[in-house]
Structure formats: C-alpha cells, structure tokens
Amino acid sequence: MRMLDLMRAIEQQPYAAAIAHSQWLFPMFEIAHVLALTLVVGSVAMIDLRLLGIGNRERSVTELMGSVLPWTWGAFAVAATFGLLLFSSKAATYYVNLPFRIKMICMGLAALNMLIFHGLLERDVATWDRGIPPLRVRIAGGISLALWIVIVAAGRWIGFTT
Amino acid sequence: MIQHLCDWLSATWLSQAFGNADWFVPAVQTVHILAIAALVTMLVMMHVRVLGLMRRAPPLQRLAAGYLPWVWCALGVLFVTGVLLTITEPGRELLNPSFRIKMLLVAVLIALTLVLQAGLRRDPQFWSVSPRRRGLGGAIALGSLLLCVGIIAAGRLIAYV
Numbered sequence: 232m233r234m235l236d237l238m239r240a241i242e243q244q245p246y247a248a249a250i251a252h253s254q255w256l257f258p259m260f261e262i263a264h265v266l267a268l269t270l271v272v273g274s275v276a277m278i279d280l281r282l283l284g285i286g287n288r289e290r291s292v293t294e295l296m297g298s299v300l301p302w303t304w305g306a307f308a309v310a311a312t313f314g315l316l317l318f319s320s321k322a323a324t325y326y327v328n329l330p331f332r333i334k335m336i337c338m339g340l341a342a343l344n345m346l347i348f349h350g351l352l353e354r355d356v357a358t359w360d361r362g363i364p365p366l367r368v369r370i371a372g373g374i375s376l377a378l379w380i381v382i383v384a385a386g387r388w389i390g391f392t393t
Numbered sequence: 394m395i396q397h398l399c400d401w402l403s404a405t406w407l408s409q410a411f412g413n414a415d416w417f418v419p420a421v422q423t424v425h426i427l428a429i430a431a432l433v434t435m436l437v438m439m440h441v442r443v444l445g446l447m448r449r450a451p452p453l454q455r456l457a458a459g460y461l462p463w464v465w466c467a468l469g470v471l472f473v474t475g476v477l478l479t480i481t482e483p484g485r486e487l488l489n490p491s492f493r494i495k496m497l498l499v500a501v502l503i504a505l506t507l508v509l510q511a512g513l514r515r516d517p518q519f520w521s522v523s524p525r526r527r528g529l530g531g532a533i534a535l536g537s538l539l540l541c542v543g544i545i546a547a548g549r550l551i552a553y554v
Contacts, residue, residue: 258550266545268430269429272427276431298450302441391418
C-alpha cells in the first residue's frame with residue numbers, strides 16, 4: 232500500500248500533472264519514446280543475431296559492438312527518460328498494470344543477462360570474435376532477443392489495458 | 394468513396410473476426426513495431442555511415458549489401474501487418490489524416506532508398522566518387538532519417554487524430 236501512496240505522490244508532482252493534463256504532451260513524449268525504442272530494440276537485435284551466429288557474420292563481434300552499442304545506450308537514455316515521464320503522469324495506474332509489470336521484469340532480466348554477458352561470457356571473446364560464438368554465448372543472445380520481443384509486446388499491451 | 398470502402402471492409406467476415414479477437418490488434422501492432430525497429434535501425438546505420446558519423450563501421454556498400462535485402466523484407470512485413478490492421482479498423486486508418494501523411498512519407502522514403510540502392514548497383518563507390526555525389530548522398534541520408542522520424546510520429550499520431 233505504501234508503494235501505491237508513493238505512486239500517487241509522483242502523479243501529483245507538477246511536471247507529472249502537467250503531462251496528464253496536457254492534450255499533446257503525452258503523445259509527443261510517446262513519439263520520442265517510440266523513436267528511441269526502435270533504435271534500442273533494433274540495435275540490440277543486431278548484436279543478438281550476431282551472437283547467435285545468424286546475422287552480420289562478416290563483422291567481428293567486438294567491431295560490431297564497438298560501433299553499435301554507443302547508439303544503443305544513447306537511444307536507451309532517451310527512451311528511459313521519456314518512459315519515466317510517461318509513467319509519472321499515471322504512476323499508480325501503471326504500477327498495478329500487469330503488462331507494465333511484465334515489461335519491467337523483462338527489462339530487469341535483460342539487464343541481468345547483459346551483466347552476465349559482459350562480466351563472464353565476453354572474457355574469451357578473442358577465441359570466437361570472428362566466428363560463430365560458443366553455445367553459452369548463443370543462449371545469452373537468444374534470451375536477450377526473446378526478452379526484447381516480450382518487452383515490446385508488453386509495452387504495446389499497456390496501451391490497451393490502461 | 395473511401396467512406397464506402399471503409400463501410401464495406403468493416404462489414405466483411407474477416408474484419409469482424411479480427412475485431413472480435415481482443416489480442417489481434419495488439420499482437421499485429423507488436424509485429425509491426427518490431428519490423429519498424431529492424432528497418433529503421435538498418436537505415437540509420439547506413440545513413441549515419443554516409444554522413445560520416447560512424448567511422449569505425451564498414452563502408453556503405455558493404456553495409457548496404459548486408460542490410461538492404463532485409464530492409465525490403467521488413468517493409469514486406471510492415472505492409473502485411475499494416476493491411477491486417479487496416480482490414481480490422483478501416484475507418485481508423487483510411488479516413489485518418491495522420492495515416493495519409495504517413496503513407497505519403499513512406500512512399501518518399503521508398504523512393505529515396507531505391508535511388509540509394511540504384512547508385513550502389515551501378516558502382517559501389519557511387520556515393521563517394523565526387524564532392525557533388527557525396528553531397529547528394531548526404532542529402533538522401535539526412536532526408537531518409539527525417540522521413541523515419543516523420544513516419545514514426547505520424548504513425549503514433551493515428552491513435553490521437
């Protein structure tokens with residue numbers, strides 16, 4: 232219950248109330264969120280497909296990640312900022328919304344998967360940089376791809392349930 | 394006339410069946426968004442390379458050889474899912490000014506992508522041989538990026554207009 236009180240307090244912040252009461256702020260922020268998330272999902276999928284040994288096979292994993300990941304993080308910062316603003320406008324509604332919770336859990340799992348990849352699996356990248364990565368790396372790539380598909384689906388589902 | 398088309402479409406068995414399944418529109422929209430993500434990301438990667446913003450990446454002709462077939466594939470998925478959504482809610486799309494603007498921008502983006510591809514087919518260095526070509530390539534890249542922004546914005550605004 233205390234969490235729900237916190238959500239209501241967020242909704243009452245002047246900036247959150249301004250978004251909720253404006254006719255065009257919510258759609259404008261939504262456009263910025265969608266623009267950024269297409270780049271996040273597209274670039275993450277590009278790397279995941281390379282890790283799976285399916286796409287971009289002529290490029291080394293380190294070269295691909297080096298040129299793509301800065302764009303992923305830049306776009307993620309934009310998507311998260313506008314996502315947070317959208318969330319604030321109806322915090323209590325989203326907090327209890329099932330698709331929203333599924334989306335947040337999947338984003339947490341994707342973050343964990345990424346930490347495992349960068350912390351453990353990437354250590355011997357030199358041995359599979361130019362070829363097809365070992366099974367454990369392909370599994371991490373597959374998990375990431377599946378999670379991001381669920382994140383998009385759950386995100387879209389939020390709009391139909393709030 | 395378009396009103397008649399909408400009335401006829403929404404009365405069809407298919408439109409009713411799609412509309413009665415609650416999961417249908419969000420599921421098809423999800424596939425539509427995933428295809429937009431794939432297409433826009435590939436276009437952005439190519440066009441920022443043209444504009445010289447991603448120097449570590451392979452040259453344009455190599456990126457284009459890898460990405461363009463998938464760009465057209467993604468466009469096919471977008472067309473099919475778009476048609477399914479239009480069959481389900483014809484009035485929401487066909488009578489919507491934002492939808493019409495989106496279709497116009499899509500047509501221009503397809504034309505620019507075909508021009509880019511035609512140049513590369515004639516000569517892999519086509520867009521970098523002279524300052525004039527580089528300027529033209531840069532204009533196409535910048536135009537395409539702005540069109541992507543416009544298309545996504547117009548697409549999202551269909552729900553509000």
